[in-house]
Amino acid sequence: xxxxxxIGVGIHKWGELWDLSLRDMHALATSRAIADAGIDHIxxxxxxxxxxxxxxxxEHLASxxxxxxGLLPVPATRVESACASGGLAFRxxxxxxxxxxxxxxxxxGVEKMTDVTGEEATFALATAADTEYEGYQGATFPGxxxxxxxxxxxxxxxxxxxxxxxxxxxxxxxxxxxxAQYPFTVSLDGVLNSTMVADPLRLLNCSPITDGAAAxxxxxxxxxxxxxxxxxxxxxxxxxxxxxxxxxxxxxxxxWLEATEIAGQKAxxxxxxxxxxxxxxxVHDCFSIAEIMVTEALGFFEPGQxxxxxxxxxxxxxxxxxxxTSGGLKSKGHPVGATGVAQIIEVARQLWGEAGGRQLSxxxxxxxxxxxxxxxxxxxxxxxxxx
Amino acid sequence: xxxxxxIGVGIHKWGELWDLSLRDMHALATSRAIADAGIDHIxxxxxxxxxxxxxxxxEHLASxxxxxxGLLPVPATRVESACASGGLAFRxxxxxxxxxxxxxxxxxGVEKMTDVTGEEATFALATAADTEYEGYQGATFPGxxxxxxxxxxxxxxxxxxxxxxxxxxxxxxxxxxxxAQYPFTVSLDGVLNSTMVADPLRLLNCSPITDGAAAxxxxxxxxxxxxxxxxxxxxxxxxxxxxxxxxxxxxxxxxWLEATEIAGQKAxxxxxxxxxxxxxxxVHDCFSIAEIMVTEALGFFEPGQxxxxxxxxxxxxxxxxxxxTSGGLKSKGHPVGATGVAQIIEVARQLWGEAGGRQLSxxxxxxxxxxxxxxxxxxxxxxxxxx
Numbered sequence: 001x002x003x004x005x006x007i008g009v010g011i012h013k014w015g016e017l018w019d020l021s022l023r024d025m026h027a028l029a030t031s032r033a034i035a036d037a038g039i040d041h042i043x044x045x046x047x048x049x050x051x052x053x054x055x056x057x058x059e060h061l062a063s064x065x066x067x068x069x070g071l072l073p074v075p076a077t078r079v080e081s082a083c084a085s086g087g088l089a090f091r092x093x094x095x096x097x098x099x100x101x102x103x104x105x106x107x108x109g110v111e112k113m114t115d116v117t118g119e120e121a122t123f124a125l126a127t128a129a130d131t132e133y134e135g136y137q138g139a140t141f142p143g144x145x146x147x148x149x150x151x152x153x154x155x156x157x158x159x160x161x162x163x164x165x166x167x168x169x170x171x172x173x174x175x176x177x178x179x180a181q182y183p184f185t186v187s188l189d190g191v192l193n194s195t196m197v198a199d200p201l202r203l204l205n206c207s208p209i210t211d212g213a214a215a216x217x218x219x220x221x222x223x224x225x226x227x228x229x230x231x232x233x234x235x236x237x238x239x240x241x242x243x244x245x246x247x248x249x250x251x252x253x254x255x256w257l258e259a260t261e262i263a264g265q266k267a268x269x270x271x272x273x274x275x276x277x278x279x280x281x282x283v284h285d286c287f288s289i290a291e292i293m294v295t296e297a298l299g300f301f302e303p304g305q306x307x308x309x310x311x312x313x314x315x316x317x318x319x320x321x322x323x324x325t326s327g328g329l330k331s332k333g334h335p336v337g338a339t340g341v342a343q344i345i346e347v348a349r350q351l352w353g354e355a356g357g358r359q360l361s362x363x364x365x366x367x368x369x370x371x372x373x374x375x376x377x378x379x380x381x382x383x384x385x386x387x
Numbered sequence: 388x389x390x391x392x393x394i395g396v397g398i399h400k401w402g403e404l405w406d407l408s409l410r411d412m413h414a415l416a417t418s419r420a421i422a423d424a425g426i427d428h429i430x431x432x433x434x435x436x437x438x439x440x441x442x443x444x445x446e447h448l449a450s451x452x453x454x455x456x457g458l459l460p461v462p463a464t465r466v467e468s469a470c471a472s473g474g475l476a477f478r479x480x481x482x483x484x485x486x487x488x489x490x491x492x493x494x495x496g497v498e499k500m501t502d503v504t505g506e507e508a509t510f511a512l513a514t515a516a517d518t519e520y521e522g523y524q525g526a527t528f529p530g531x532x533x534x535x536x537x538x539x540x541x542x543x544x545x546x547x548x549x550x551x552x553x554x555x556x557x558x559x560x561x562x563x564x565x566x567a568q569y570p571f572t573v574s575l576d577g578v579l580n581s582t583m584v585a586d587p588l589r590l591l592n593c594s595p596i597t598d599g600a601a602a603x604x605x606x607x608x609x610x611x612x613x614x615x616x617x618x619x620x621x622x623x624x625x626x627x628x629x630x631x632x633x634x635x636x637x638x639x640x641x642x643w644l645e646a647t648e649i650a651g652q653k654a655x656x657x658x659x660x661x662x663x664x665x666x667x668x669x670v671h672d673c674f675s676i677a678e679i680m681v682t683e684a685l686g687f688f689e690p691g692q693x694x695x696x697x698x699x700x701x702x703x704x705x706x707x708x709x710x711x712t713s714g715g716l717k718s719k720g721h722p723v724g725a726t727g728v729a730q731i732i733e734v735a736r737q738l739w740g741e742a743g744g745r746q747l748s749x750x751x752x753x754x755x756x757x758x759x760x761x762x763x764x765x766x767x768x769x770x771x772x773x774x
Contacts (some may be wrong), residue, residue, distance in 0.1 A: 082447035099486030
């Protein structure tokens with residue numbers, strides 16, 4: 001299989017966007033990615049979206065979006081893996097270019113979440129859990145992650161202050177991201193005293209409901225090296241994808257994200273690297289506890305050490321392992337289908353040296369981890385700059 | 388890219404299945420496919436499903452189904468392209484094996500459509516059209532295809548009897564298919580006098596609402612040739628995928644299925660064959676007029692000659708170009724996500740010589756065409772028996 005490069009990215013300011021429809025946001029992100037890459041055609045489109053059916057009564061999404069972006073009759077594929085839909089779309093785009101079937105592939109993610117009521121949005125999101133065994137019993141995602149947080153606190157002594165430190169760090173990064181939904185800082189006390197959502201998770205431990213789209217362009221690395229000169233080459237070195245039971249009660253261990261661990265191991269193996277070789281990462285912090293658990297499952301920290309590491313500043317931009325320099329889902333926003341693609345954008349920008357005020361001094365190899373539900377699906381990608 | 392073989396298939400009796408949930412049907416079809424192939428592991432799963440969100444309030448579908456089929460932590464991907472979701476899943480499964488990323492891939496399709504009211508099902512299906520420009524104006528699929536039928540009648544003189552002949556032929560085939568939802572024959576007069584749904588389409592011109600699943604197993608042809616002896620080798624020779632505007636009013640020509648034409652041309656080109664080299668085909672007859680238009684777009688008949696060819700018996704099992712020997716969507720049923728996978732099953736069974744009472748005498752090369760909405764997406768695959 002061929003080596004694949006990320007050659008262009010496109011995103012827009014996320015938020016509660018009453019003046020942009022799902023197709024508008026998608027066209028905005030994809031047209032920016034196409035312009036950024038400086039290409040004149042697309043061979044294929046993959047779009048990640050969790051639930052355009054429940055949020056906007058629109059399926060048959062990839063054809064609609066290909067049409068609206070002026071790309072017909074290009075093959076267009078919509079994939080769904082709940083909040084990991086964007087990461088999954090990226091994996092399939094990578095596979096199509098790597099296989100040689102296509103050369104230039106557009107990968108996008110999109111979700112329009114605010115055209116429904118808060119209750120309807122909660123219902124739609126709950127379909128990422130096991131509807132028959134969790135959803136219909138009243139479980140929602142704040143409640144499910146609250147149980148995971150309680151279990152982690154019980155087993156490892158993880159504290160509310162450690163979880164709050166995750167949110168404080170992410171907002172400090174997001175304040176430097178002009179596309180973030182909530183680009184402001186928050187204090188430790190602010191998090192600890194914010195409205196209770198599902199004990200022990202307070203409002204500022206939770207990622208928001210967001211409208212947004214994101215897009216990246218992939219091409220064969222060899223072609224990119226020969227034809228594109230404006231930037232260092234950024235290639236995909238590893239891709240991992242794994243699943244776990246989506247019903248939380250079926251897990252062997254509530255404090256461990258097995259699909260993330262396995263997807264990470266696959267990506268590390270393909271890339272020929274280990275956790276210590278990763279300079280920085282974008283991970284799926286839908287709730288503060290999720291970021292802590294993901295950094296453990298990826299091997300960045302020992303089990304139970306994710307919380308202390310966050311509190312000690314190790315995941316800050318000037319720490320040993322910067323996490324979520326974009327602001328993460330917490331500050332940047334979480335349009336569920338777009339999140340996995342936006343993670344790739346942040347990793348690519350850091351590797352290109354185009355991350356503005358949040359640019360890391362050392363950014364040669366970055367990782368993106370995207371997951372669905374309470375971790376029932378996970379995608380891990382490792383990107384590397386080639387000088 | 389490697390040549391890929393179909394090595395096992397699984398399906399069950401389709402219908403209004405109150406005693407089988409979505410996950411039950413999927414487990415039934417996939418376990419039968421795994422047993423049929425005689426394999427002991429799966430590397431990856433692709434599942435096609437149009438709208439489990441609107442029909443059953445369940446997203447995150449591929450992980451759920453992988454779990455329920457005992458396949459965790461296998462990479463599992465759900466794809467959606469309205470009624471072409473199954474054909475699209477098949478294409479991605481083919482791509483993954485062909486690329487060398489995986490060896491044994493399970494491709495499934497599923498839709499649970501009868502747990503909602505008829506009105507809710509019509510609403511869910513209408514999301515395969517352009518919701519903002521068609522659905523919210525009241526357009527439903529019988530209405531949209533009725534307009535296509537009227538346009539075809541006006542331009543080419545296609546008659547009600549020709550459209551009825553399509554349904555009569557498909558039911559004659561489906562009566563021999565034990566898995567069909569409606570395994571009985573219908574008469575020309577019976578079709579012509581059935582309840583009007585959307586003028587000129589009557590009830591027996593329309594495919595039904597169906598619960599069902601279908602699954603196939605793919606593997607490298609070289610491996611299958613060396614290791615599997617019970618059947619002739621059946622390989623995928625061509626795959627084509629194309630899109631068109633999903634809004635009918637945006638088409639240049641209401642009487643022509645451009646995405647199907649383009650997908651067909653790509654598949655023919657990859658296979659190195661033309662329409663006359665195809666012995667038989669399964670095509671997307673969601674309405675009688677659709678089968679007529681598809682047989683024209685695939686080049687089996689000249690534009691406007693699809694209706695006369697059907698009436699003259701050319702598409703019957705003993706005709707020059709047998710179409711929908713399975714009974715088609717009309718008689719076999721149309722669980723929208725499963726349909727594209729079931730088409731592959733019928734083609735494989737004909738090529739293996741395992742089609743029972745509906746076995747064709749000449750079946751060396753078969754084609755499957757699956758489309759979404761009014762033709763806004765189309766998948767064409769060409770399968771061949773290698774003796």
